[in-house]
Amino acid sequence: MNFVASVPDINLLELITLLAEDQDIQHVPIGREEEGVGVCTGAYLGGKRPALLMQNAGLMNSCNGLTTTALQFGIPLLLLVYYAGDMGDNAFHMLGLVTEQVLQGLGIKYTVARNPSEVKKQIADAMSICQAAKRPVALLLTRDVL
Amino acid sequence: MKRDECMQAIAPLFSDELFVTTNGGTTTEWNSVRPSDANMQVKTMGLCSSIGMGLALALPHRRVVVMDGDGSLWMNLGSLATIGLHQPTNLMHICWDNKSYEASGGEPTATAAERLDFAAVARGAGIADSWCVLTIDDLQERVRYALDTPGPHFIWACIEPGHSIKLVRPCDELENKYRFIRQIEQTEGLDILRMPLGHSQER
Numbered sequence: 001m002n003f004v005a006s007v008p009d010i011n012l013l014e015l016i017t018l019l020a021e022d023q024d025i026q027h028v029p030i031g032r033e034e035e036g037v038g039v040c041t042g043a044y045l046g047g048k049r050p051a052l053l054m055q056n057a058g059l060m061n062s063c064n065g066l067t068t069t070a071l072q073f074g075i076p077l078l079l080l081v082y083y084a085g086d087m088g089d090n091a092f093h094m095l096g097l098v099t100e101q102v103l104q105g106l107g108i109k110y111t112v113a114r115n116p117s118e119v120k121k122q123i124a125d126a127m128s129i130c131q132a133a134k135r136p137v138a139l140l141l142t143r144d145v146l
Numbered sequence: 147m148k149r150d151e152c153m154q155a156i157a158p159l160f161s162d163e164l165f166v167t168t169n170g171g172t173t174t175e176w177n178s179v180r181p182s183d184a185n186m187q188v189k190t191m192g193l194c195s196s197i198g199m200g201l202a203l204a205l206p207h208r209r210v211v212v213m214d215g216d217g218s219l220w221m222n223l224g225s226l227a228t229i230g231l232h233q234p235t236n237l238m239h240i241c242w243d244n245k246s247y248e249a250s251g252g253e254p255t256a257t258a259a260e261r262l263d264f265a266a267v268a269r270g271a272g273i274a275d276s277w278c279v280l281t282i283d284d285l286q287e288r289v290r291y292a293l294d295t296p297g298p299h300f301i302w303a304c305i306e307p308g309h310s311i312k313l314v315r316p317c318d319e320l321e322n323k324y325r326f327i328r329q330i331e332q333t334e335g336l337d338i339l340r341m342p343l344g345h346s347q348e349r
Contacts, residue, residue, distance in 0.1 A: 003204065028203060028232065030196075031224045038193035039228075042166070042200025045186065045327060046208075047336040050200075068190040069197070073323050132341060 001078055001127060002026060003048035005036035009055040009082045011146050016053070033058030037065030041075045049127070051078035056085070056099045056140070057092065066106055066136055076130040079138035080123075083112065086142050103138055110138035119145040147282050149242045150309040153179040155282045156289045162333065163209045163238075164326075166198040168218040170249030172242055175309055176213060177316040183329040187316050192221030195229065195239055202234035205334065209236045209293070216243040217255045219264060226300070230272025235296035238289070239273075244307040252307065268300035276300040 004019055005028045006012070019027045026048070030036045033054045040050035052062075059081050070077050083089070085096020103110045111126060113119045122139060130137035149171060157180045165185045167173040173187040186201075188194040198212035219226075219241050229237065245258040256262045268276035275297060279285045285303055292299035316322060327338050 003200075005200075026203065028200075030228050034190075034193070035196040035222065035225055035228060038190070038196025038222075038225075039200035039203075041193075042197040042202070043204040044200075044338075045197075045323070046201045046204025046330065047334065047338045048204045065190050065193055069188070069193055072189055073319050075323075 001049045001051045003040065003043045003050040004028070004053055004080075005030050005039045005043075005050065006053040007031070007033050007036065007055070007058050009084070011082050011084075011143055012053060012055070015146060019053070032061060034062045034065040037062050037070055037077065040077050041069050041073065044075050044077065049076070049131070051080050051127075053080045055082045056095045059099065059102065059138075060095070063102070063106065066108070070136045071107070074134040075136065076134050077136040078123075078127050078130050079108070079136055081138055081140050082146070083140040083142050086112075086140075089143060099140065108136050108138050109133075110140060112140045112142065113145045114142050116145050147285075147305055148308055148310060149244065149305050150175045150179060150311045152242070152282060152285055152303055152305060154311070155286055159286065159289050159293060160211070163211050164201060164205070164330070165211050165213065166194050166201065167213045168194040168215050170215065171309060172213050172215055173316055174313050175311065178311055178314040181314065183325040185316070185322075186326045187319060187322055189319060192218050192225075194218060195222055195225040198237060198239065199225065199229050199232065199234055202237040203232065205330075206234070206236055208334070209238065210234075212237065212239045214239060214241040216241060216245060216257045216264075217247045217250075220256050220262075223267065226268050226271040226273065229298050230268075233272070234298055237298040238292045238301070239268075239299065240289075240301045240303060242303055242305050244305050246307055248307050264302040265300065268302070273298050273300045276302070278302045278304065280304050
């Protein structure tokens with residue numbers, strides 16, 4: 001990936017700081033996650049390999065954009081989603097309860113990343129299948145990998 | 147003035163710009179007035195300004211023209227703040243305002259109450275070159291200026307509903323995407339639709 005739109009979460013802070021410093025990645029802060037689906041779609045059309053970094057609350061905010069833009073136009077968009085409400089994270093338990101079902105309902109393939117030693121390969125694999133299938137693919141990032 | 151009359155008046159001013167058009171009459175009329183593989187239709191209401199900004203950031207040397215609507219911009223008003231933040235100098239954002247959800251039966255939008263000033267909102271969001279135009283002459287002047295000057299630019303064009311031209315239907319979204327990307331590949335020398343090799347070919 002070389003283009004990342006993001007909306008922060010406290011658990012993504014370190015990752016976003018690294019992104020902002022990375023010369024090989026164009027980092028684009030946005031105000032609302034569905035905007036990010038649009039910004040990443042435009043970036044893809046212009047030749048970038050985009051990812052959208054957000055919390056799962058933002059995944060909920062993005063459902064129409066994901067459906068009628070990313071899925072309908074076949075846009076390879078990597079969704080890097082902090083998994084709030086996962087086991088051990090009590091702040092947004094309702095979000096944790098519905099996140100995977102929403103991804104399943106949208107028909108978006110996903111992996112839950114729990115092991116720091118595997119996450120690098122999981123990101124590469126998700127990016128690869130997302131490019132091959134020309135569809136959004138999600139990686140749910142738990143606190144263990146952040 | 148009607149939207150299709152405005153489009154006919156500004157179409158000759160453009161050369162190799164990329165166009166991102168909101169769903170409804172804007173897409174159909176623009177594709178009827180100026181058919182081109184450089185036209186990209188949008189299906190998510192409100193998202194054209196965000197898609198246009200992403201495209202402008204990815205190709206900073208290529209001018210991108212977004213054609214938005216009043217209902218659509220109201221739905222993603224925050225995108226003005228994001229454009230104001232990132233300042234894409236190659237972005238021209240036109241909002242055709244007929245004060246109604248024309249494609250959804252003509253219900254009034256927020257601008258119908260005559261209190262919402264999109265140009266002031268855009269300027270307040272950091273898009274310094276923001277204008278309201280009421281005549282075709284003024285519209286042409288603003289578009290000419292935007293083509294000659296670094297942006298971002300915002301043009302709020304107050305129009306009447308309805309159209310006069312014969313409409314041509316745009317192609318479906320997948321064909322539109324492939325044609326749009328292929329012309330970008332050709333004009334920019336990029337390989338966007340490259341596929342990863344199959345496992346058997348990797349050795």
